[in-house]
Amino acid sequence: MRRCAAWASSAWRCAGPAILRALTAADVEPIVRACADPEIIRFIPAMPAPCTPDDAMRFLKLAEQLWEAGGALFAVADAGTGEWLGNIDLKALDPRGNGEIGYLIAPWARGRGVATAVTTALARWAFAQGVRRVEVLAAAENLASQRVALAAGFRREGVRRSAEDRRDGTRRRPGGLRQALRRPR
Numbered sequence: 001m002r003r004c005a006a007w008a009s010s011a012w013r014c015a016g017p018a019i020l021r022a023l024t025a026a027d028v029e030p031i032v033r034a035c036a037d038p039e040i041i042r043f044i045p046a047m048p049a050p051c052t053p054d055d056a057m058r059f060l061k062l063a064e065q066l067w068e069a070g071g072a073l074f075a076v077a078d079a080g081t082g083e084w085l086g087n088i089d090l091k092a093l094d095p096r097g098n099g100e101i102g103y104l105i106a107p108w109a110r111g112r113g114v115a116t117a118v119t120t121a122l123a124r125w126a127f128a129q130g131v132r133r134v135e136v137l138a139a140a141e142n143l144a145s146q147r148v149a150l151a152a153g154f155r156r157e158g159v160r161r162s163a164e165d166r167r168d169g170t171r172r173r174p175g176g177l178r179q180a181l182r183r184p185r
């Protein structure tokens with residue numbers, strides 16, 4: 001399978017209002033601003049809260065590590081201006097060759113199909129690279145994320161109980177409930 005790194009060096013235009021491109025230091029300021037959003041804090045337990053400029057800089061390093069491990073992490077950017085609008089990643093594949101897509105879009109860029117467009121594009125690309133299965137895991141109460149996945153062609157597959165720690169380290173329901181959505185090829 002081709003590694004993502006080669007692909008990451010250039011912007012890749014999506015069908016929708018956004019492109020995927022490599023993260024840059026210029027993205028740090030909007031990342032910090034966006035990640036103060038209560039929805040991001042609520043639904044992405046791994047996101048530092050508050051997210052500092054140093055934390056945001058670490059995304060650049062994380063992107064490198066993910067590409068090395070066979071995954072990908074991209075800035076989602078406005079197709080016209082290149083301005084940072086969010087992040088999307090394909091986690092390192094599990095031992096069976098399955099991938100998981102995760103995304104966040106800045107509050108000021110929501111509601112215009114950006115997440116749907118880039119999720120569709122990344123899933124298609126993953127399949128084209130030979131990834132066998134692509135899934136999205138969304139908290140049961142995260143209806144916005146589930147609708148993004150459904151709009152991007154994923155189908156509900158089931159519920160994974162206690163699949164992830166919450167921010168406080170517990171796994172009690174309902175926070176531990178994760179809807180698993182899989183995209184048919």
Ligand SMILES: CC(C)(COP(=O)(O)OP(=O)(O)OC[C@H]1O[C@@H](n2cnc3c(N)ncnc32)[C@H](O)[C@@H]1OP(=O)(O)O)[C@@H](O)C(=O)NCCC(=O)NCCS
Pocket residue numbers: 039040043044102103104105106109110111112113114115116117137138139142143144145147148151
């Ligand atoms: C979830 C998120 C990525 C959506 O981004 P977005 O660019 O606004 O999504 P889109 O514009 O592509 O919307 C796709 C669908 O979701 C729906 N949707 C978007 N926000 C919604 C909300 N708050 N409540 C209900 N539905 C919502 C849209 O109406 C659309 O549905 P449709 O296709 O049936 O019309 C964004 O709200 C976000 O970053 N949330 C916080 C982080 C997060 O939850 N990440 C996912 C972790 S699994």
